[in-house]
Amino acid sequence: MALRIVVAGDSVGADYKEAIKADLEEDPRVEEVIDLGATPGEEATYPGLGFAGARLIAQGRADRGVFVCGTGMGMAICANKVPGVRACTAHDSFSVERLIMSNDAHVLCLGQRVIGRELARRLAGEFLSYTFDPASHSKANIDLLDRLEAEVGSATT
Numbered sequence: 001m002a003l004r005i006v007v008a009g010d011s012v013g014a015d016y017k018e019a020i021k022a023d024l025e026e027d028p029r030v031e032e033v034i035d036l037g038a039t040p041g042e043e044a045t046y047p048g049l050g051f052a053g054a055r056l057i058a059q060g061r062a063d064r065g066v067f068v069c070g071t072g073m074g075m076a077i078c079a080n081k082v083p084g085v086r087a088c089t090a091h092d093s094f095s096v097e098r099l100i101m102s103n104d105a106h107v108l109c110l111g112q113r114v115i116g117r118e119l120a121r122r123l124a125g126e127f128l129s130y131t132f133d134p135a136s137h138s139k140a141n142i143d144l145l146d147r148l149e150a151e152v153g154s155a156t157t
């Protein structure tokens, strides 16, 4: 597995993003880390970064993302608005596992104001350890999700 990972953290999430980025750069599963910022102390918004990071995934320039804001929720809301991208906040191991194995998600969103730094680092590592099984029963749900997303998109444009 050679993953290209996009990382992003707004003004609130930049510290954890930096820690996770450093971990990913040492991770043999990771081929490339794309850092959209922010650097700690820099002003940056979760809408700007959440959309930008998800667009890299939609364009095929990154495989997965780890996005950090205060709660993880703003980043998830933004990333999910980019067609084809599935993102969610998950702050426990089981949810991180299911985020891939049930939901075939692209982006893990974390909240710097919600969980501790070491848990955030561990969950980011666990997120990379799973690979969705297209032969699993969950594939039908993903296919339906994709179809309904396409229908909604064509109905509103």
Ligand SMILES: O=C[C@H](O)[C@H](O)COP(=O)(O)O
Binding pocket: 010, 012, 013, 046, 069, 070, 071, 072, 073, 074, 075
């Ligand atoms: O989801 C939003 C994030 O938590 C953000 O980092 C903080 O947003 P706020 O300053 O509007 O609470």
